[in-house]
Amino acid sequence: MRFAFAGFDLWCGVFDAFVAAGWQPLAVFTMPVDNRQDFNEEVVARAQGHGVPVRMSAIRADDLRVLAEQGCEVLVVAGHAWRVPDWRAYLRHAVNFHPSPLPEGRGPYPLFRALLEARRAWAVSCHCLAPEFDAGEILAAEPVALSAEECHETFQLKLQLAAARLAGRVARDFAGLWQARRAQAAGSYWPRITDAERTLDFRRPVADNLRVARACGPHECIAPVLGGAPLYVRRAAGWAEPHAFEPGTIVHHYRRKLVVAARDGFVALLEWSALPAAARHGLGT
Known part of the structure; x- marks a missing residue:
């Protein structure tokens, strides 16, 4: 055909x-x-x-x-x-x-x-x-x-x-x-993801934040760290661990890796930028 x-x-x-x-x-x-x-x-x-x-x-x-x-x-x-x-x-x-x-x-x-x-x-x-x-x-x-x-x-x-x-x-x-094609039922319409939906919330458990990071992947989630501008995160990891830090606090850094306190542990921002992807692309980076 x-x-x-x-x-x-x-x-x-x-x-x-x-x-x-x-x-x-x-x-x-x-x-x-x-x-x-x-x-x-x-x-x-x-x-x-x-x-x-x-x-x-x-x-x-x-x-x-x-x-x-x-x-x-x-x-x-x-x-x-x-x-x-x-x-x-x-x-x-x-x-x-x-x-x-x-x-x-x-x-x-x-x-x-x-x-x-x-x-x-x-x-x-x-x-x-x-x-x-x-x-x-x-x-x-x-x-x-x-x-x-x-x-x-x-x-x-x-x-x-x-x-x-x-x-x-x-x-x-x-x-x-x-x-043999068949008509669709009522179903559902899913609009594009919003910035709010792709923003990490460190007041929530580590697992919830990692789910958002995995869902966004190369499209980048947004990390609102305390005392600074939001970061645009391509890859993150994390673990559960008791602590006394305020959620959203950067508690450790090594080279470009940041560790941020979440409600029940820590989220490591492994690949991130201070600029959104569209702005970086405009700069040729």
């Missing part, structure tokens, strides 16, 4: 799975990225390797019309930031791969909240592209098991593997899964 792909490097495995199943790519749509957390060089290289055009912009109705003229049968979306116009006037099928067990966890990036809530079971879903984000009929889902100490990086890698497995299943039995 002939398909167009819209996404970026995080979900390149979806593109690869369709190609491995014998599907023919016709075009790739991606988007400008920050090259800190998100990248598009691999998906661009895939397009160039197959000799198909790359658009670095939102999909327009004219793009859908051109795809229809080329005989495109399916638009496959995985991580495309922009809303896709109504495709039904141009294409027979359009699907999206979403990193949650739909209908739960609709929204732009549900990974943070799944980790903050210490979920132990998760999934990637493939659904029909609908006017409302992440609300179309479900074709299939692939389960993902999470550990009690899951971090953002391992969660993301597990989702990539699961998305590739799911894409392979969908590609091999697309007609059957499309025919």
